[in-house]
Amino acid sequence: MRDVAADSPPVVVDAMGGDHGPAEIVRGVVQARREHGVPVVLAGRAGVVRAELARLGAVGEIDVAHADDVVPMTERGAGAVRMARSSLAVGLGLVRDGAGAAFVSAGSTGAVAACAVDRLGTAPAVLRPALAVALPTTAGGATVLIDAGATVDPTPEMLAQFALLGASYARLVLGVADPRVGLLSIGAEPGKGNRLTRRAEILLRGLPLRFHGPVEGGDVLTGVADVIVTDGFTGNVVLKNVEGTVRATLALLATEVGDGVGSSGVGTGASARDAAGAEALRRVAGRYDPETHGGAALLGLTGTVVVAHGSSRARTIARACVVARDLARGEVVARLGDRPAVRPAR
Secondary structure, three states: OOOOOOOOOOEEEEOOOOOOOOHHHHHHHHHHHHHHOOOEEEEEOHHHHHHHHHHOOOOOOOEEEEOOEOOOOOOOOHHHHHOOOEHHHHHHHHHHOOOOOEEEEOOOHHHHHHHHHHHOOEOOOOOOOEEEEEEEOOOOOEEEEEOOOOOOOOOHHHHHHHHHHHHHHHHHHHOOOOOEEEEEOOOOOOOOOOHHHHHHHHHHOOOOOEEEEEEOHHHOOOOOOOEEEOOHHHHHHHHHHHHHHHHHHHHHHHHHHHHOEOOOOOEOHHHHHHHHHHHHHHHHHHOOOHHHHOOEEEEOEOOEEEEOOOOOOHHHHHHHHHHHHHHHHOOHHHHOOOOOOOOOOO
């Protein structure tokens, strides 16, 4: 186990969130602590959480902040804000009060976003937060997809702010000096799309950023833009489609490779090549696995929040803790700076 700096603020983790909490959440937190040296505090029902820690021999190794309530995965937001003693509220409260460096949850995205806005507040001039996730591209770099699910019904002004947040994130986290920003639409020609994208395009062309213009769904992974802006509904569909397509391709290829194996169990030359291709594809697929990127950063707040996939297992949670720790260490939220207010289009 790596040494953990005694004065390093902990990452606070929602122990009760996600489809597999608290067992997988606690297991992932223990991995983060032991394998990556991340100081962590678990927020949740103390008795339940400590029982899971006991199974892993980690009692006394990780602190627990007791929370009476659990926000269900079906909660979209407003109800979660009213649950003042939930694991979300308690955990975010620790970050707000300076007792935690960052917050991680695999709970309902809408609930996490609503509670984060309520407990931490948005940064100056920011209307709504947005989830940013970096997707590997065929060009060899990465593209920041924003919003990936936090605000499903934004205004054009919100999309314009997402563009500013995403561009700042690309500079600070990906090291892109002058990020190209694309607006996801149904065509690359100017003025195409629905009312939301058409009005947002007008605003984006007037902002102090390098606006590439509208981009299509097929451009998301090509590297044509360093940042791709969209609403949270569409962005989440895009993200889940990418993950699902990768899984489906692997499954189909596995079937093809299996069909090429003889009755003796020894593959022909062709099937051996297929197997090698399948292994290469698995390595590529791993770049899009939630276990690799851990989670999405919720931008536009006054504190660091990382939202992990609802189906996260231990490895994904461990990775999310590392991402949250690194974002907090780099003071990314503070360095995003003041975003200019975007005036409504007339």
